[in-house]
Amino acid sequence: METIDRGSAGSARVAIVGGIHGDEPAGERIVRRLADELDADGTGSGSVRLIIANEPALAAGTRYTDTDLNRAFPGDADSDEYERALAPRLAAELEGMDAVLALHTSHSAPPPFAIYSEVTPSVRRSVTAMPIDYVLDASGLRGTTLDSTIPHTVSIEVGKQGSEEAVEFGYEATLAFLRAHGAIDDAPPTFSATTVVAGDREVPKGSGDPRVHFANFEQIPVGAVFAEDDEYTHTVDEEGVVPVLASEEGYEDIFGIYGRISGTLEPPAAGDGADLATEESD
Structure with a gap:
């Protein structure tokens, strides 16, 4: 794990994490670009912490070395599995942060979207400031991810794995995140309402040739097959x-x-966040 600290224009302590999965190099590229561009010393009392999490997996170009880091939290410092031992070290680097953004890419089709497990004032600012239309409420899903165990954390899926578009979009999204928390002051933050999709359950995959018939956020008609392989046929039976x-x-x-689409996450009220560090540490 590599940690790079930079200065901030504001009072909040924020962090951006890339390279949680080694086959998603976009996050590392974005973090290194930010490290090159942000000043070592800022005008404010806050800080920007940039983290490249899973260096061995990145070097190997594989999702993980021993176990999926984003399924290993809170982890075990004494574990023989690299990622399970890495998880508490990463958590320690994020302790006390007012806002955390974790960068991911996926094999899914666009659009990019965010993920949270709990709405705090900080999370509201992060999500509604970024140029996304959807956010997944993952509070009913796994409790072993970074965003489910580290307060004020939002994950963002910035695009297709391996694409330049994902790198560029992710970079712009991180700038919007930094503006939202006062860490950079090149432009005022902008906020917009974001559609919330409540996560219900994971859809298991088995053996054989996998086939998926619907894209992200596309409503599946009752009776239609979402996905199938030699072991499963997943037919949707609810609206x-x-x-x-x-x-x-x-x-x-x-x-x-x-x-299921469950509503919208509204932007922070006008004037909310004048003292970001105090508000978000509560």
């Missing part, structure tokens, strides 16, 4: 189901997640 992280090859054991 209002939309897939998230829909992919044939992105995950070893799931086709994605079933969700």
Whole structure:
């Protein structure tokens, strides 16, 4: 793990994490670009922490070395599995942060979207400041991810794995995140309402040839087959189901997640966040 600290224009302590998965190099590229561009010393009392998490997996170009880091939190410092031992070290680097953004790419089709497990004032600012239309409420899903265990954390899926578009979009999204928390002052932050999709359950994948028939956030008609392989045929039997992280090859054991549009996350009220560090540490 590599940690790079930079100065801030504001009072909040924020962090951006890339390289949680070694086959998603966009996050590392974005973090290194920010490290080159941000000043070592800022005009404010806050800080920007840039982290490249899973260096061995990045070097190998594989999702992980021993176990999926984003399924290993809170982890075990004494574990023989590299990622399970890395998880508490990463958590320690993020302790006390007012806002955290974790960068990801996927095999899913666009659009990019965010993920949270709990709405705090900080999370509201992060999500509604970034140029995304959807956010997944993952509070009912796994409790072993970074955003489910580290306060004020938002994950963002910035685009297709391996694409330049994902790198560029992710870079712009991180700038919007930094503006939202006062870490950079090149332009005022802008906020907009974001559609919330409540995660229901993971859709298991088995053996054989995987086939996915619907894209992210596309409503699946009752009676339609979302995904299938030699072991499973997933027919939707309820109204209002939309897939998230829909992919044939992105995950070893799931086709994605079933969700439902549950409402919108509104922007912070005017004037909210005048003292970001105090508000977000509460």
